[in-house]
Amino acid sequence: MAGTLIRPAPPETHPPSARGRMRWPWRTLLAAAGGLVLVLAFPGYDLVWLAPLGPAALALAVRAQRLRSGLWLGLVFGLAFFVPLLSWTGIYVGPVPWLALAVWEAAHLAVLGGALALTSGLRLWPVWGAALWVADEALRGRFVLGGFPWGRLGFSQTEGPLLALAAYGGVPLVSFAVALTGTLLAAAALALGRLWRPVAGQRRTAARTAALALAGVIAVPLVGALAWLPLPGPSLTEGGPTATVAVIQGDVPRAGLDFNAQRRAVLDNHVQRTLELAEQVAAGERPRPDVVIWPENSSDIDPYTNADAARQIDRAATAIDAPILVGAIVQGPGRFISNTAIVWDPANGPGDTYVKRHPVPFGEYVPARSFFRLFSSQVDRVHDQRAGDEVGVLDIGGVRLGDLICFEVVYDGLVGDVVDGGAGMIVVQTNNATFGYTDESAQQLAMSRLRAVEFGRSVVVAATSGISAIVAPDGSIQRSSELFTPAVFVEEIAQRDSTTVAQRLGAAPEWVLSAVGAAAVVAAARPGLLGRRGKGGA
Known part of the structure; x- marks a missing residue:
């Protein structure tokens, strides 16, 4: 049957020169x-x-x-x-x-x-x-x-x-x-x-x-x-028990490769936005979140080794009285650093973690550094990151979420792993400040929209400088931020456990x-291969 379907078509009756018009x-x-x-x-x-x-x-x-x-x-x-x-x-x-x-x-x-x-x-x-x-x-x-x-x-x-x-x-x-x-x-x-x-x-x-x-x-x-x-519609609250999720986009002092030159300013921005949200919650203007999501690189100061950074994160978690998912750069092991999501509890401090499983070549580590240095000295600005080996499924404040860091959302297997691990919603922590006012943020957000439909889950995107967004299971954007503008979202989001055909x-x-x-390539190439064999045999 396969041979019938993909056999070559009969030769056309017009001269070969006509085919090359x-x-x-x-x-x-x-x-x-x-x-x-x-x-x-x-x-x-x-x-x-x-x-x-x-x-x-x-x-x-x-x-x-x-x-x-x-x-x-x-x-x-x-x-x-x-x-x-x-x-x-x-x-x-x-x-x-x-x-x-x-x-x-x-x-x-x-x-x-x-x-x-x-x-x-x-x-x-x-x-x-x-x-x-x-x-x-x-x-x-x-x-x-x-x-x-x-x-x-x-x-x-x-x-x-x-x-x-x-x-x-x-x-x-x-x-x-x-x-x-x-x-x-x-x-x-x-x-x-x-x-x-x-x-x-x-x-x-x-x-x-x-x-x-x-x-x-x-x-x-x-x-x-x-x-x-x-398929599910645009509702964020249908399909399972809901949890109140807050997204913090603290913004950065400047765009570009030096976005984190003032690392403390980036951390302070996210702390400040969280403190402001806590004041609004205390005043009854917003609901208290069950979990707060900070983006990738929200603390490029290692809170495990820097007591002051740890105090600031503690301060924010205590004020909002909810665990915070902090995107941090952690020193080690050895000469490496780790792009790490840390669950920071207001009572117990740092807890479970997820380490990015797929660091970006040349952006987060440099293979054959001495060779590629011949083409650009910029490679020496990259501090090699260690890849994690555990799936990013985290239990935070009663919410079981699947965490992906930045470009990981583009890889089918990484996204499928967190949903297979029982995630009721998907979180994408990202930092797009190094790409300035370009289309990169929108292109990456498009991937989150596909993933929402693919797995029937709401997707929360927390970006350091934008675009942060909340995406419904039908791929529609329910909330989104502007680039390089502080933003805070608080939404009720259903924790779904349904399974799509794609999953x-x-x-x-x-x-x-x-x-x-x-198979089509083999079928097309086979006559030529057989012809060459016949000539060789003759």
Whole structure:
């Protein structure tokens, strides 16, 4: 059956030269345009409906091309996409790290372009192409230093019908739906182009193909719209017992790499905002929280070794009379530091902790430091962090929350671990001050919105300088802050224990779709391999 589905299509009747009418310059321009259009679907522009046009453009560009042409066109697409998308990485450290990361990410899309070119002659090629997008994202999110899965197609869908699919197959299924919509658009465009040919039989076949492809373009979002029906709505208080959660965004003295040059000022800002909240609670203006969430880097002074920092945190916890989840930088072990969330109880002081499990390469530790110092002295500003080895599920004030620190929200497995561990809500502690007034904060918040739908949980984002937010289980933002502005939220949030299909399936949809894409590549490459073997044997 598989051989029937993915066997090569019969050769076209028009001469080979007609297949190459779209010459290299135009294909290159089309690939570049596709990458740029895809950027517009992501936060900062939020034109989510444009997302399928990116895969559509790449599919058209590589159609009926050889492998090496596909590699080139995929690289062009990737550079046009990742260079602007990741521009925030170079805002304070210069262009070298930014462009190096963009080129590395684009190299993965070069591989994708080659695979799409190989499989473009197979029957049902739009399906195989969409599966290859998932496979490429799976590769990019795992390999070499743990991967960097930023810019996945699914993360563009912060609203609209395709977002619902996250509850059934996670980000991979959303990415597949976006890519499939795009490849079906490409198939429809190609078929409509063939309607102009003079052969009547070809016109009928092209009309039928175009109709089927356009029907698929309509069907994919329609399935997504229907998928919303059994899912939770925008309510924060339905689905389980509620807890009162406070989020503190204390702000920082300045943006940039030196945001923590006045580390005590950052800590004092969060203490002060908490003391102000305590006064409002005492006056009956706000409810008393069961738990208070401070962001990552809210105390870059190690409270275990600095008595004054510990006193200030004690002061805040005592005033609010609730445990505080403090984001702290802790010295040790040895030459390392630890990015640590500390449960700080008003009566007992520091208690349970969570240490970030996935430090960011080159941002929180530097592999092969002496080598990379040749390219930028900025690497010596990075103090190597130790990775934690325990899942971030913490019991705080009767609330069982799943803690993720900053970029950890982008990794499927880390988020799934905390929900599997019994978290009734998800907390993302983050510090985006090093990225200034860029789109990084909004791009990261989009990931939290996908996670809310994927696991049917409210997500609380506590950011040092913004964007802090409270996200409902349907991915809608119920509260959010401005960048570099102090903010305090207090909300009743249900502690849910429901299980989505995506949670039960785990990584299975990604592996299945990746395997489908890989099988298509093998099917497409096999005739050429057999032909070379035959010549060698002769």
